[in-house]
Structure formats: structure tokens, C-alpha cells
Amino acid sequence: MEDVKKRLAEFSLEAHDLYLNQSVPYLEEPPDPLQFYRDWIGPNKPCIIRNAFSHWPALSRWSPEYLREKVGSKVISVAVTPNGYADAVSGDRFVMPEERRMSFSAVLDIIEGKVEVGGGVFYVQKQCSNLTEELPELTDDVEPHVSWMSDALGKLPDAVNFWLGEKSAVTSMHKDHYENLYCVISGEKNFILLPPTDRPFIPYGEYQPALYHQRDDGEFEVVDQSGSEKVPWIPLDPLDPDLERYPQYRRARPLRCSVKAGEMLYLPSLWFHHVQQSHGCIAVNFWYDMEYDIKYNYFQLLETLSDITDRST
Numbered sequence: 001m002e003d004v005k006k007r008l009a010e011f012s013l014e015a016h017d018l019y020l021n022q023s024v025p026y027l028e029e030p031p032d033p034l035q036f037y038r039d040w041i042g043p044n045k046p047c048i049i050r051n052a053f054s055h056w057p058a059l060s061r062w063s064p065e066y067l068r069e070k071v072g073s074k075v076i077s078v079a080v081t082p083n084g085y086a087d088a089v090s091g092d093r094f095v096m097p098e099e100r101r102m103s104f105s106a107v108l109d110i111i112e113g114k115v116e117v118g119g120g121v122f123y124v125q126k127q128c129s130n131l132t133e134e135l136p137e138l139t140d141d142v143e144p145h146v147s148w149m150s151d152a153l154g155k156l157p158d159a160v161n162f163w164l165g166e167k168s169a170v171t172s173m174h175k176d177h178y179e180n181l182y183c184v185i186s187g188e189k190n191f192i193l194l195p196p197t198d199r200p201f202i203p204y205g206e207y208q209p210a211l212y213h214q215r216d217d218g219e220f221e222v223v224d225q226s227g228s229e230k231v232p233w234i235p236l237d238p239l240d241p242d243l244e245r246y247p248q249y250r251r252a253r254p255l256r257c258s259v260k261a262g263e264m265l266y267l268p269s270l271w272f273h274h275v276q277q278s279h280g281c282i283a284v285n286f287w288y289d290m291e292y293d294i295k296y297n298y299f300q301l302l303e304t305l306s307d308i309t310d311r312s313t
């Protein structure tokens, strides 16, 4: 088992030596589809693209006043948590947010500090193509897909998501099976990224799923989702990693990047990411399903080997 562990650590080092960058590079203009496929999607490397959506009306239009007028009365789903962590490990539970239905204006009132809410952190973050499903009135201000990415991949996005949240709303470390184009419209998002090849250093556990619920007295309780299967999730917080408990994380080499208004992050499939934001940051992202090809296949093998070696310690 020790030999397998050693080999997995070397595997990650090799990836860093062979092809990974030490920071996230910038492209100054939207790429040609073939070039983008060759340089970034194929090699599975992130980059930040500038001037890729400067023509979107959203960049100049999406002020609180405009949004109130256009979609203020629309009722949308908002994630509410006591601490900003939706979908994250807390103790021995995987806790999901309370999904509250409220008007867009009510969310803006909270974000702009116009109303006092008794505790709770609010984040519009429903990842079900909520831009097209819940806020179709805003779709003319963006584009339904990113043409060079759709050409590069030969498909349209599975989801176009809208994100708006408070500063303390955090997305815990996880990975997705999507090629992700993440566009910041206003404010700033801060990403911590880890390549899939660092998987051997990232701890996983299996947790009982539960939901936050805010009681009438304002206190939050955690309600178990009885009968649901355990959820595999990462217990480690990259902002304050518990290295006593997860010493293997010392070997991980996170990349940090800040994506500013007008910039688009290409976040490749299977990269681990943790996300923070400036207060009231607005973003739109496009999720293109990844190819379930040999890259996915190899990653599944890496997951299995990492789990086996983890369990043996």
C-alpha cells in the first residue's frame, strides 16, 4: 500500500512538472474554437479570458435599480444558511441550505442592507439553469451560449446559472463533471483551484445528508434527511486546512485566482474548486457536460486508488 501511495504522490508531481501552470494565465481576447480546444480543454487547464463578453448588455445594465424594475416581482429560490456554507460538511453531517422562495426585490433589499433579517446568509445559487428557468426576462442581456465554446465542444450548455450573494456566502470545495465558463458581471469572485491530479491529497468522507431550517425564533436547526444515502464530500476547508487531521493535503498545490467584472474563468471539468466573493457579486456561468472519455475513465481509477489508500491509513 505504501508503494501505491508513493506512486500517487509522484503522479501528481509529474502532472505539475509536465503541463500544469503555477498560476492561472490570461487570454486577452476570445479564442478560436480549435485553438481553445487544443490549448485548454484538451490539456484540462484553467485560464481567464478577458474581453470575451464585453458586448453583453448585462455588464452595463445589471444595476439593482434595473434588476428591480425588470425582475423585482419574480419569485426565485434562494439558499439560506446560518454561516454562508451551503452544501458543506458540518460535524458529521453534509448540510444543505434551506431553499427559500422569495421575490428578487426582497433578495436585493437584504443584499443592499435595506432590511434587517434575523440571521442567515442569502445566496441565489440554484444550479438548475436558474437564469433561463427562473429569470428568462434577463436572458436578452447575455447570450444563450458561448459560441466558440459550443463550437469547440460540438454541443450547447446543459445549464446557464445566475449567481448573486452576500460576501459571507461560500461554496465549499468540490468538483463537477462540467466544462465551466464562469463570467463575472459585477464584483469579484475568488477561486481556489486544485487539479484532478491532486486528488490523492484531498480527503473525502461519507456524511449523513441534512438541511438547515430557520425556526420562527430565528435560530437555525439541522434536520436530517432520513432515508437518504450518505453523501461523499470533502471535509477540508482550504482557507484553514486541518493539517493534523489531513496531513496529505500538505502536498496539494492550490492555485488562487480572482475573477473580476468582465472576466471569464474557464474552469475545466473535474478541477476541485472553492469559491468566495465580494458582497453583491453577480455572475453567470455556462455548464457544458464533459466528455465521458478516457480522461474521465482515468480519473475514476485515481479516485478508487485514492480512496483505497486513504482507508488504509
Ligand SMILES: O=C(O)CCC(=O)C(=O)O
Residues within 6 Å of the ligand: 163, 170, 171, 176, 180, 182, 189, 273, 275, 276, 285
Ligand atoms: O460561484 C460559486 O459560488 C460557485 C461556483 C461553482 O461551484 C461552479 O460554477 O461550479
